Amino acid sequence: MHAETKDEMRDKILEAALKRFTHYSASKTTMNEIADDLHCSKASLYYYFPDKKGLHFAVLEKIGEIFISEQEAEGENIISAEQTLLNILEVKRQFLERYCRLELFKILNDNSEGTQRMIKEVKNREDALLARIIEYGVKIGEFAVDNPKQLAELYNQAMFGLRFAAVDCFQINTDIEAEHLEMILAQQKLLTEIFVKGLKYR
Amino acid sequence: MHAETKDEMRDKILEAALKRFTHYSASKTTMNEIADDLHCSKASLYYYFPDKKGLHFAVLEKIGEIFISEQEAEGENIISAEQTLLNILEVKRQFLERYCRLELFKILNDNSEGTQRMIKEVKNREDALLARIIEYGVKIGEFAVDNPKQLAELYNQAMFGLRFAAVDCFQINTDIEAEHLEMILAQQKLLTEIFVKGLKYR
DNA sequence: TTTTTGACTTTTTTAGTTTGTAAGTCAAAT
């Protein structure tokens, strides 16, 4: 295995890791397996990443960026704020369908410095996007509220919380199970409708 | 230790167990400690309960009943549906403050037959109560919706989900931490306000 | 000079074992 540039090789490794992770989950993937997939030696991986955790983190960064940028794309040209919120739900569902199997959080669940910052940053960008959407709604007269930022955060938390709605008992798991996805999405859509109506009147 | 009737003794045991659990958590409490507190032998406990799990389950039943009946009391004479929903949040907060330390779910978290049924029953009674409140709101013209049961379930799930709102990373825990309680309650109140507004208009 | 690698050491995980503590039983006593 050889690539033109250093960055290119780094990307190839990330891609191979992500492929393994989505097939077999991150915790069941060894550095040797990734190296074998790339027909290179394990030592090479350590030339590009300081350690296994560093690789995990880089993968998290990669999919975090995909996750948030796909949502931000939906916010590029808003027609109706309500419709945009529903579109974002759909985008997030597709994302989850693609990546729910990698179970990165099983590993990065430690309250490690970097991971928390990463997650917080994604959350902040989501909050900011949602705030922009609500502010847009206010501007065009779709909504009548005076605290869009606060409401954006609340909405985001409420959508997140509904992940645990479908769970029968308290089998709580950070990584979502594909089976419940549809039911959760339905509840998220319904709550979005009510929430949006709640924003329309003072 | 001796009681007048069998039921009385059973209650005394439950009380002693609950006291231990709320002080030191269920998982750190031994049958011997409970027996010592009651100045009786451990063997006596096994005369009233089939095993440790049976005792745990009986305690869960007891506090489950407290949890739900306190909420149902709030629904007895509703003046405003919105105010009743806010009152229920307050009742739940007080309940959590009292019992958050017992950590029963740490133990009963297994997807055991009985526990799941118990939790489901409490959830159903909550859903039913909330549905009655929303239906009342519809009746007096406070709300304008045609699916109160569905909305009750959604509202219940959304409130439950907000428990996980305050958590920084994904430090998810079935038993709630006292510190976050106030922040969660604030978000629950805010969402209730928006939700209620969302129910007012078609 | 940058990148790769095989051979190496170190660390972590796993499976198996021991052991102390708590769960659970029971015949006898109240």
Place this chain on the structure above:
DNA sequence: ATTTGACTTACAAACTAAAAAAGTCAAAAA
């Protein structure tokens, strides 16, 4: 009918050994 002391059994934490995976590095290759 209820309680109990003395007992056995079961489980969870603490070790241990072996295996597997992580991580290093000097030498080779590009």
